[in-house]
Each structure stands twice: as structure tokens, then as C-alpha cells.
Amino acid sequence: MENNWKNNTVRFLSAQTISLFGSSLVQYAIVWYVTLSTSSGLMLTISTICGFLPQICVSLFAGSWIDKYDRKKLIMLSDSMIACATLFLALLFLSGNKNIWVLFIVLMIRSAGTGLQTPAVNAILPQIVPQENLMKVNGILSTCNSIMMFLSPAISGAILSVFSLEVTLFIDVITAIIGVSITSTVKVKKLIDQLSNEKTMIQNMKEGFSYVKNNKFILNLLIFQMVSMFMISPSAFLTPLMIARRFGDEVWRLTASEMTYSLGMVLGGILITTWGGFKNRLNTTLLAGTLYGVFMISLGASPWFLLYLIFNTCIGLVSPCYNTPITVSIQERVEQNMQGRVFSFMQITTSCMLPLGMMFYGPLADIIPVEVILVVAGILVICSAGIFHFSKALKN
Known part of the structure; x- marks a missing residue:
């Protein structure tokens, strides 16, 4: 076995x-x-x-x-x-x-x-x-x-x-x-309790919404994810604009930004694989969220491009430490016959909040410097992680 x-x-x-x-x-x-x-x-x-x-x-x-x-x-x-x-x-x-x-x-x-x-x-x-x-x-x-x-x-x-x-x-x-x-060669255990064919698609969806509504842990996790994704969207979309305005619009700078972030994610994946995080999965996510906010502030305050790349790598590093414990927490705590719907809700949350954040921060970047937006959004990311930590909404 x-x-x-x-x-x-x-x-x-x-x-x-x-x-x-x-x-x-x-x-x-x-x-x-x-x-x-x-x-x-x-x-x-x-x-x-x-x-x-x-x-x-x-x-x-x-x-x-x-x-x-x-x-x-x-x-x-x-x-x-x-x-x-x-x-x-x-x-x-x-x-x-x-x-x-x-x-x-x-x-x-x-x-x-x-x-x-x-x-x-x-x-x-x-x-x-x-x-x-x-x-x-x-x-x-x-x-x-x-x-x-x-x-x-x-x-x-x-x-x-x-x-x-x-x-x-x-x-x-x-x-x-x-x-x-x-x-096709992978052997997969069958679900113990798979959805019945008797229920309609709408009934199954309603059942999923009801499950999320009544499961305080999953509900709080979705709310935390929505807030976090909205707040971090400037670091996902507006950094190329900041690079062009502050450091220069050469293509190699944009390429270096992409590759340092990806390099950080590789290092972060190795870190979470070898370390495994804290015993309470969401403590790892909350710490990573706090560090993400700190590094967002550092991005906005970086006076030199090399320093920017270092902090950009750090943001990439904490990303797997933020996301992986969330995925594992759902896999461990949600019944297998409900995981598809819960993971779909998580996907919808991420797919919606990042574009919504861009719709809000994008026009704002033509009025306020991107550096200021990154600093303020980073502070809000730290605050949101702190609120969820001290309210014990996710920890318990």
C-alpha cells in the first residue's frame, strides 16, 4: 500500500x-x-x-x-x-x-x-x-x-x-x-458517499451553499480569501506599471520581475514541502498573509530596482505558504463528497476578487502613485490577517 x-x-x-x-x-x-x-x-x-x-x-x-x-x-x-x-x-x-x-x-x-x-x-x-x-x-x-x-x-x-x-x-x-x-493509469479510491443522481444540479448547488453557510470555518475562510485577494491585487497587476514609471520601461525589467516572482514561488514550494507549516494549518496562512503585506509595503518603498526584485522574490516565496495550507485544510476538514463544491467556491472567490480589485485599483493608479497604493494595500493585508488571527475566526 x-x-x-x-x-x-x-x-x-x-x-x-x-x-x-x-x-x-x-x-x-x-x-x-x-x-x-x-x-x-x-x-x-x-x-x-x-x-x-x-x-x-x-x-x-x-x-x-x-x-x-x-x-x-x-x-x-x-x-x-x-x-x-x-x-x-x-x-x-x-x-x-x-x-x-x-x-x-x-x-x-x-x-x-x-x-x-x-x-x-x-x-x-x-x-x-x-x-x-x-x-x-x-x-x-x-x-x-x-x-x-x-x-x-x-x-x-x-x-x-x-x-x-x-x-x-x-x-x-x-x-x-x-x-x-x-x-488514465492512476488508481483512485472511489468516494464513499457520492452524490445521488436523483438530485438535480440546482439542488446540489443549493446543498453546497447551505454547507458553506452553516460551516463557520469554511465561511470564515472564504471571507478571509475574498478580502485578501482584493487587497493583494495591486501587487498582481500594477507592478509592471510601477516598474515602467519608476525604474524604466525596458522589457528586461518586466521579464526580471516575472522571473523573480516565479523563482520565489519555487523556493516557497520547497519550503512548505520540507517544513510542513505549523500544526494549525491556518496559522501558517495567517503568518504568510502578514509577511505578504510587509513585502507589498517594501515593494512600494523600494528606491532601487535590485531591492525591488529581492522583495518581489520574497512575495513569491510566501505565496505557496499562504495557499497550500488553505488547500490542505479543506482536504482534511471537508467531507470528500462536498470537496468539489467547496473548492469551486474557492476558485470563484479568487477568479472574481482579483479582477474586481483591478477594476478598483487600476483607475486609481492614474490618480495616485502605484507605490502609495502598494503601501496602503499592504497595511490593509496585515490588518486583515491580524483581525482574523485575534478574532480566532479561522484558528478554531
């Missing part, structure tokens, strides 16, 4: 890492293609909406599907759906039909697939991994994802500089085929 779960876990993590690598390459390639071919802020805004909105809409229903049907098959289905959409786009581009609106449609399909796949991956892990190993395995998954996100911009840029967009699209199709093939 010891070797069996480890072999299963290695295969599953390998499949997800390979699949994410292809998806990350395409994600960067499409953004850069839209930027270079249109030079339009409107088109970039539309592509961003296409990347977020379907994910939010699908997540509303995805939780019920994940709790009702075979999670492994759903992961394979979402991967295959994304691959088919990407293959269709590649063939269209090869035929000379390079309509930008077709690209947006494919972005929406890919986003919808992500809305199903991400909560399904989080919900299936307790069916593969023993509970005492969930923190370590989630930490390894976070590290693998961070490594892929660190490598993807450089590799995608290198491919695009030599080949066309179609080559990147075909790479994604190939990695998806490999990922699905490996996932």
Missing part, C-alpha cells in the same frame, strides 16, 4: 506538471501574439475577460459535477477539451485563417476547462494520498507548478522568436495527450 499510493501520486503529479507546462506556454504565447499583432489595450482587455469569465461561470456548476461523477475522468475530459480547442486553433492558423476573434473563442474554451480541472485536481488528491501526507504532496505540486511558471515565459519567448504561434499550440496538444495518458 505504501508503494502503491506513492507510485500513483508520482504519476498524477507528473501528468499535471506536463499538462500545465503546455498550457503555460500557450498562455504566454497568446498574450504576446495579441499584444504584438494588435497593439490594442482593448484587445488585451477582451482576452483577459475571456480568460476569467468562463472559468467563473463553469465553477458554479463544476463543484456538483466533481462531487457527482468520476473525478479522474473529469480531469481527463477537461484536459482533452482544452487540447481539442487548441488543435482546432492551430489548424485554422495553419490554413491562413488568423482571425483574432477565433482566438478569443478558444481562450474561453480553455478557461472553461480550467474552471473544471483546477477544483477537480484539489478534490481528487485525498482519494490518492493518505491524509498525513497531504501537506507534503500539495507542497510538491505547488513547487512543480512554480517551476513550470518560472520556465514557461523564457521557453515560450524562445519558441516564438524562432517559430510561429502554431508550433507552440501543437506542443500544448502533445503535452495534453501525454498528461491524459498518464492520468
